[in-house]
Amino acid sequence: MVVHIRNFTTDPSLSILGTTTSTLRDIPTPGGLSRTGHTVVAVCLGFILVAGTLTNLCAVLIFAKFRSLWTPINLILLNISLSDILVCIFGTPFSFAASVHGRWLIGEHGCKWYGFANSLFGIVSLVSLAILSYERYAAVMHLSQVDISDFRKARFCIGGSWLYSLIWTVPPFLGWSSYGPEGPGTTCSVQWHLQTATSVSYVLCLFVFCLLLPLLVMVYSYGRILVAIKRVGKINLLAAQRREQHILVMVLTMVSFYMLCWMPYGIMALVATFGRSGLVTPMVSVVPSVLAKFSTVVNPVLYVFFNNQVRTSTINHN
Template identity: 65%
Template structure:
């Protein structure tokens, strides 16, 4: 039985039959080939990077901290996109048309939306968790996984809250104008569809972005304020590293997801055909590229993961921590308070029975303890 899908694009209504691999109007064979190459690259790189993250988690116990569990959740959701989403759009681009029918299109649209929103929400939760950690100025309890599991479960439930309604009548999933990918039916002008798209844009794209900007903005402010009072070269390097990471995080978020959201809104509220299939496929590819970008930014810029990655390449059993210091010497903790916030510092006490105690100038060692938020 032939399944016929009706869809509207800038050329009007066209039918796409199951097994019909012809290019839909407005998308050339050359464009399909280029999209297939890009999706193939994203599929291979995304699967490789995220699988490597999972391998590091399995092999090295040092990275299994509560906050890194949120990073693991991001990698799992990105890997699921690579396994259950990208291969079908890649095959459709190679053949020039959708291959697995209407029900397969709904399944594809639901899965990609679910995994994508899980990744976005997890990124915002990660930023807020780092913000709370730096704000409290205290060490994280590495044995307490309760909050991490709440964040992980919460991200999946929140994503399900916004991705299941199209399956039950509030909007719907269908083919995009390119004919090779499926998502929410952006082009429908009905009140039912428009209300869902507005809510999806606000609560699943704008809200996570605002939370990230708020959290990382305050982290930079707090760290800059603390490091400004302690003129240490190491601290300055950490501050510069933080600024670079924050810039990369927010820039990559905007680069991968904001074009998709904006094009979707233009398609929903603009004139029919204002976004051509060729232009419309670009934001979809950028959104899928986040499966490659996230591991590089959020995982391999993390020193713990990087050391374990190098150890894995060298086929060694344990990573070498060059920054680890032995603080078991006798020390006196001193609270330096400033505007209600404290920085833990330690002043080394020289032994009285040593020869150095009679010298005029005694050496003072200051070790600043603060959270490594990376």
């Protein structure tokens, strides 16, 4: 099976035929998606686009409406919703349109922008999830007092998440790896398949510091919360057991969805980088890419709509 994807090189002969030299030429790439495959991906991305936009927009409106929700930790939640909305606005529509047409539509510069924007907003979301887990752990352990300085700390954490993300997403523009077509040619990302020294080192650092490190922070923070709840259980057994079960379900759910949405993409990138050439086909790379975008739907449901404080505020208001 052969599918035509966009190659961002210029064919000099096109200018002789009266065609602009910036025209993109199609090259056949084996192992791509069939028309049915592109349609299935388009349906998935369409659902993610609509559901992700609506759920995150509702989350923002809820925080804006209920003054009782204006807490330092909820500012971090708001930052996660904001980064997810930006993915839905500046990323998903282009990959959705590309899947509908079976090819990339907005050229080389659009491809680089798409790769940069999705990486930027995605890493902000991942780092914010890690910060959120640690702040919850700090609140449970009473490591910090709740006062106005916490809002300054929350704003500092939010600004830090964006700065940290920029530190890791700008280098491809400066020669440390690059952004380009991904998978069947309907999305763009870091060029995982390039097995040069700069590309390999960048992918490895990105995996460790932007995917694995946030996961370890989450596991540590939520694990410490569970340990603290167990200690309380020795004093008030029945109440603590109920709370422990609730916390355990929450922790397992959050960590599981984090791994479900992001780890396949990270593992795919590592296999493409360190495995033999062509091991990760365009068809194989599609599923992890779609799962990563699905996080924009999962995050507001898990962290906002299943949040006891949010439910209490909305119920009391009604």
